[in-house]
Amino acid sequence: MTQTPLPWDDDHPEIALLTAAVAAGVRPSAIAKAVGARSLASGRRFSNGDTNRVTILLEDRLTRNEVLDELAHLAACLGHDPEAKRAAAERLTDEQIVRMIRDSRTWARRHGIDVRTEDEKNPGRRPATPRQVAHILQLLAHRARNGDGAGFMTGPTGRAGIEAMTVDEASTYIDSLEENY
Structure with a gap:
């Protein structure tokens, strides 16, 4: 599979923020849409507004990743394939995922299954x-x-x-x- 080149150079002044956003799962096309292709291609520092727009994309994705991680953990605790549950949940709305988590926790509690993470236990x-x-x-x-x-x-x-x-x-x-x- 060929990887699409990123719409910015490796020496872009905002490379740390751009790399963090892509690593979290923000699509480069979403970043380009948020800040404009010129800001990415020019190699200039972002304005505060551009930095804020990329940061919001990053934080939204991190929040969704945390929720998906929790769902995958619950799936594993309940004997399901965590990766399959996570992949299926990617297509759901945030509200649907939160409902799934709440229902899974309720079911586990009723059946005496400890679904705490190692971090929660320690x-x-x-x-x-x-x-x-x-x-x-x-x-x-x-x-x-x-x-x-x-x-x-x-x-x-x-x-x-x-x-x-x-x-x-x-x-x-x-x-x-x-x-x-």
């Missing part, structure tokens, strides 16, 4: 959420673009390091980057 070491990772990367890119100073804490600047943080660490890092002291 809350002390929950990894940073995809939404936190994306938000930190966006804040770091904004700081690099604007030359802003650091917050009250230092932390990783790469995706792997940020993904290794706990939810609580990522939350504190976000507060620092947003200068919420």
